[in-house]
Amino acid sequence: MLEDYAMQCLSCEEDYSLGHAGTCEECYKEANETKEELKTEIDALKAKVAFLSLLSPVDNHNPSDTDVILVPSDESSDLPSLTVPAHKVVLASRSPVFRAMLENDMEERRSGTIKISGVSYDALRAFVDYLYTAEACLDDQMACDLLVLAEKYQVKHLKACCEKYLMARLNWEKAVANYAFAHQYNAKQLHDAALALITDNMDRLSKHEEYEDLVESNPRIVVEIYEAYVSKQVNTAASKKSSNKNSKKA
Amino acid sequence: MLEDYAMQCLSCEEDYSLGHAGTCEECYKEANETKEELKTEIDALKAKVAFLSLLSPVDNHNPSDTDVILVPSDESSDLPSLTVPAHKVVLASRSPVFRAMLENDMEERRSGTIKISGVSYDALRAFVDYLYTAEACLDDQMACDLLVLAEKYQVKHLKACCEKYLMARLNWEKAVANYAFAHQYNAKQLHDAALALITDNMDRLSKHEEYEDLVESNPRIVVEIYEAYVSKQVNTAASKKSSNKNSKKA
Numbered sequence: 001m002l003e004d005y006a007m008q009c010l011s012c013e014e015d016y017s018l019g020h021a022g023t024c025e026e027c028y029k030e031a032n033e034t035k036e037e038l039k040t041e042i043d044a045l046k047a048k049v050a051f052l053s054l055l056s057p058v059d060n061h062n063p064s065d066t067d068v069i070l071v072p073s074d075e076s077s078d079l080p081s082l083t084v085p086a087h088k089v090v091l092a093s094r095s096p097v098f099r100a101m102l103e104n105d106m107e108e109r110r111s112g113t114i115k116i117s118g119v120s121y122d123a124l125r126a127f128v129d130y131l132y133t134a135e136a137c138l139d140d141q142m143a144c145d146l147l148v149l150a151e152k153y154q155v156k157h158l159k160a161c162c163e164k165y166l167m168a169r170l171n172w173e174k175a176v177a178n179y180a181f182a183h184q185y186n187a188k189q190l191h192d193a194a195l196a197l198i199t200d201n202m203d204r205l206s207k208h209e210e211y212e213d214l215v216e217s218n219p220r221i222v223v224e225i226y227e228a229y230v231s232k233q234v235n236t237a238a239s240k241k242s243s244n245k246n247s248k249k250a
Numbered sequence: 251m252l253e254d255y256a257m258q259c260l261s262c263e264e265d266y267s268l269g270h271a272g273t274c275e276e277c278y279k280e281a282n283e284t285k286e287e288l289k290t291e292i293d294a295l296k297a298k299v300a301f302l303s304l305l306s307p308v309d310n311h312n313p314s315d316t317d318v319i320l321v322p323s324d325e326s327s328d329l330p331s332l333t334v335p336a337h338k339v340v341l342a343s344r345s346p347v348f349r350a351m352l353e354n355d356m357e358e359r360r361s362g363t364i365k366i367s368g369v370s371y372d373a374l375r376a377f378v379d380y381l382y383t384a385e386a387c388l389d390d391q392m393a394c395d396l397l398v399l400a401e402k403y404q405v406k407h408l409k410a411c412c413e414k415y416l417m418a419r420l421n422w423e424k425a426v427a428n429y430a431f432a433h434q435y436n437a438k439q440l441h442d443a444a445l446a447l448i449t450d451n452m453d454r455l456s457k458h459e460e461y462e463d464l465v466e467s468n469p470r471i472v473v474e475i476y477e478a479y480v481s482k483q484v485n486t487a488a489s490k491k492s493s494n495k496n497s498k499k500a
Contacts, residue, residue, distance in 0.1 A: 007268060011277035022278030024259040024266035031261065031281050038288040045295035048384050051407035052302035054343040065338065067315065088315065089337045093304040134298050157301035 049134070056132035057085045058125050068102075072124040073117045082121045084128045094131045095153040119149060130158050138165050140174075144181060151185045163190045170194060172201060176210040183221050199229045299384070306382035307335045308375050318352075322374040323367045332371045334378045344381045345403040369399060380408050388415050390424075394431060401435045413440045420444060422451060426460040433471050449479045 006015035010028050023031070057066050066085035073081060091098035091114075101108045108114045116124060123145035130136045134157065136146060143162040150159035163182075167190050170178055175197045182191035198205060205211060205225070215222050256265035260278050273281070307316050316335035323331060341348035341364075351358045358364045366374055373395035380386045384407065386396060393412040400409035413432075417440055420428055425447045432441035448455060455461060455475070465472050 007271040007274075009272075009274040009277050011273045011281065014274065016274035018257060020275045021257040021271065022259075022273040022275040023261045024257075024264065025270045025272040027259050027261035028272030031285070035281070035285060035288065038285065038292065041292055042288065042295065045292065045299060047407060047410075049295060049298050049302060051344070052299060052304075052384050054302075054339065057339075065317065067317065087337065087339045089304065089307075089339065094301070134302050157297060160297075 053134065054090060054132040056129045057087070058129045058132070067112060068108075069113050070124055070128060071113060071115045072119045072121050073115055084121070084124050086128050086131070090131055095155050097153045116149070119145065123149065127158075131155070136161065138162070140166070140169065147187060148185055151187075159187070163187050166190050167193050170197060172197065172204070173209075175201075176205075176208050176214055179225070180214055180218060180221060183218075183224075195225065195228055198225055199232050202229050303384065304340060304382040306379045307337070308379045308382070317362060318358075319363050320374055320378060321363060321365045322369045322371050323365055334371070334374050336378050336381070340381055345405050347403045366399070369395065373399065377408075381405070386411065388412070390416070390419065397437060398435055401437070409437070413437050416440050417443050420447060422447065422454070423459075425451075426455075426458050426464055429475070430460075430464055430468060430471060433468075433474075445475065445478055448475055449482055452479050 006017055007021070008014070009016055009022075010025065022028075066087055068086050068088050068091065070084040070086055071081055072084070088098075088102050088109075092102050093099075098114070100106075101114065103109075119127075123142065126136055126142060127146055127149045130146065136142070136158070138146070138161075143165045147159055147162035147166070149155070150162060166178060166187075170190075170193055175194050178190060179194035179198060181187070182194055211222075256267055257271070258264070259266055259272075260275065316337055318336050318338050318341065320334040320336055321331055322334070338348075338352050338359075342352050343349075348364070350356075351364065353359075369377075373392065376386055376392060377396055377399045380396065386392070386408070388396070388411075393415045397409055397412035397416070399405070400412060416428060416437075420440070420443055425444050428440060429444035429448060431437070432444055461472075
């Protein structure tokens with residue numbers, strides 16, 4: 001039998017038969033070279049990231065004078081706020097909203113103080129740190145807090161980072177809250193992922209712990225869930241019908 | 251003949267025979283996945299680089315106030331210098347030398363002026379631009395000018411970038427000048443590459459356009475060329491001898 005002629009794979013070095021053949025020798029070598037080139041590119045980019053990363057004033061690592069103060073105002077706390085020092089050049093480089101504030105002769109530019117409402121000191125600190133280093137230590141709460149700030153100040157890179165974090169941890173328990181949250185803060189990918197998870201489990205929706213609250217607080221977006229579900233059913237029915245037709249023809 | 255059984259390569263889709271087999275199907279699929287993962291990582295790193303890149307004050311793109319002035323003093327010019335504005339936070343983040351200057355209560359910190367000798371305005375401008383963006387538009391002269399600044403202010407990433415540029419364009423005409431330059435500014439890789447090129451062409455060395463000048467200006471490093479050449483000859487002779495011995499034994 002032809003199948004009995006074993007060749008040795010150049011990669012895993014195991015024997016394989018004709019029926020399990022992958023590539024020719026040349027393509028294997030080329031693929032290896034490409035892989036090495038990609039790895040070299042990754043190393044170069046990592047070095048560039050390390051070079052471009054700034055010393056964050058948050059940890060007092062930064063010897064140079066800061067020229068702007070961010071003041072968190074968390075409504076839930078009566079204590080006087082701790083403030084976060086920063087540099088205008090960094091804020092302006094990372095966020096078009098800060099840039100507009102600091103470019104034009106606005107109150108913030110004159111006073112050197114930017115008030116940021118509805119945010120805790122810890123979240124603001126992490127936000128500023130990210131603007132300097134592109135690094136953040138996330139948990140669910142921090143990812144949400146930073147996504148809100150990223151949306152408000154149009155820091156796309158941070159928003160994408162938080163959205164990715166939340167999507168990776170999305171499950172049925174979190175689906176309704178994440179759906180409402182993503183809706184409010186314009187997080188398209190998280191919104192779509194949460195909505196898909198909900199419409200795949202419609203039989204459980206009305207029993208979901210957060211369902212009643214959402215119907216109370218934001219019935220409009222509950223309607224959107226049902227609309228999405230119905231539209232999905234219609235699409236599924238239509239595609240079944242057309243595949244039935246095709247199989248009858250054949 | 252076994253060689254006649256053709257398989258189709260899953261990558262290039264050409265037929266190949268047993269003698270030119272590369273990998274099994276599984277390894278091909280795995281390699282493809284790895285490649286996709288590496289590409290995803292590259293995209294993520296590129297986005298991070300774009301995020302971390304700063305608005306350079308050199309092109310007046312930057313609305314925020316600069317807090318330090320760099321003054322080039324090029325001995326070859328009597329004209330008053332143009333100056334380059336910058337931000338202490340950026341200089342301190344990119345260079346340990348600037349950081350020490352600005353951290354301690356030194357003249358530069360107090361005055362907000364850093365004098366940089368032996369450099370043209372254009373080179374200083376490109377240097378500062380690189381500190382903000384990690385990008386430089388190089389030619390041979392600019393690569394040398396920036397390497398000198400990178401060495402002086404210990405900006406390793408820029409130094410490596412210039413060295414790589416010069417190494418890629420190294421040839422016999424430039425070998426002696428590059429060797430002397432690399433020696434002076436501690437550019438190890440360029441030094442070794444230039445030295446290897448020279449010792450591979452020792453018969454032409456004394457006729458090289460820049461040889462006599464180097465003997466005049468820096469005989470010590472010409473001696474090093476000869477020492478390297480002799481040491482290479484000794485090594486070659488020794489390895490020939492040992493391979494002769496081995497072949498006689500066999």
